[in-house]
Amino acid sequence: MNKTKQDIRKDQILDAALSVLVQKGYERSRMDDVVQESQLSKGAIYWYYKSKKEMYLDLINFWVLRYSVTLNHIVEEDAPPSQQLKDLFKYFIDQNESDPQPFVALTEFWSMAQKDPDFRKKLQKVYTHFLELIEEIIYRGVHSGEFKKVNGRITALSIMVNIESINWFTLFEAHGVSVTEYMETITDFILAGLLKKHEEKIT
Amino acid sequence: MNKTKQDIRKDQILDAALSVLVQKGYERSRMDDVVQESQLSKGAIYWYYKSKKEMYLDLINFWVLRYSVTLNHIVEEDAPPSQQLKDLFKYFIDQNESDPQPFVALTEFWSMAQKDPDFRKKLQKVYTHFLELIEEIIYRGVHSGEFKKVNGRITALSIMVNIESINWFTLFEAHGVSVTEYMETITDFILAGLLKKHEEKIT
DNA sequence: TAAAATAGACCGACCGGTCGGTTTATTTTA
């Protein structure tokens, strides 16, 4: 797991790429911006990536990999599904608070996905995997009797969408509602819809 | 309310602009594309709009105006708030089904809002107004006793986010879940969280 | 073991196409 020189360079490039992407978006981001931000040269960057597009596609890999470690950990931990969901929400709230850049970048990738099939396919894969994770939690909850018998796929979709709504706060004025406050309310809201009521549990 | 020649021309331009925007996104959309799509000339377009940016900013106005007619109608109709919310959801589902283009364009405007303060301000205004509409419905519901005493702003935000999630389906594969099916489930979900349970109503 | 050879990493000036916007000429309208 120790990084080679090449991995370090790629990190260096992708760090710069993310920063530029968030500031300017895909189209307006210049390879020369990445050159400057990364303190490397154009030649160096094109040594590691054959095109602007390849570089940004790899940026998705980079972040998926980074997040998936914790995500898998949450799913595999030995906790009641309701707690797992809470952890999931909390993880994204914390991540967004400590560094919203990847979230902002996601908006840009959405926009890219609309135009470019390669970006679409890549994002599709990311989402499919993420949805499967959530669905897994839901299934366990339903199976163990903690959750109502809901449609796992639709519920997972809904949860995912609500997590993504974190982004709304990065961009717009919410008139006095904080992200944390909002997300906590949403978490309760979703869990209220999922958890069996006490009477039902007994029967 | 009858349209002048100029209004017609602007419609013609903005129709083309939307079409191009959806296909290529803001940056990759060429004014020459709009020229071709609108069957006009560059001179004509720059006669009505002083820049690419102005044109696209006006595209937002165009659609806000178009939607706001029905939206206001829904809020002002004499129906129980729960029904108003259902109508709201239904309206967007129908709109998306008959023509998803404006929804796709919204993703692009999100991306624009991140980079350009003018787009951000404009979208902020749109969202603020829309949130106020929803909040108004919520308030009435709470006041009339149909709804629980929820935080109007947060609930409105949540509803809006869920409506926007329609877009997810335009872009990605949901593995067998249809937009309509999804949205109907979500509507029920939200209303379940909002409506007082029968026992509570009686007391 | 010093010189020669090779490979990998990196540099940055430069080229060629692109596209928002301008200009100028022409046609339509009132």
Add this chain to the structure above:
DNA sequence: TAAAATAAACCGACCGGTCGGTCTATTTTA
């Protein structure tokens, strides 16, 4: 017939990608 509207040729800043070349570290050779 003057103003409004439209047409289309044109300008030039801009930027992704290229390429000849350098620099450093490792390996081979004699």
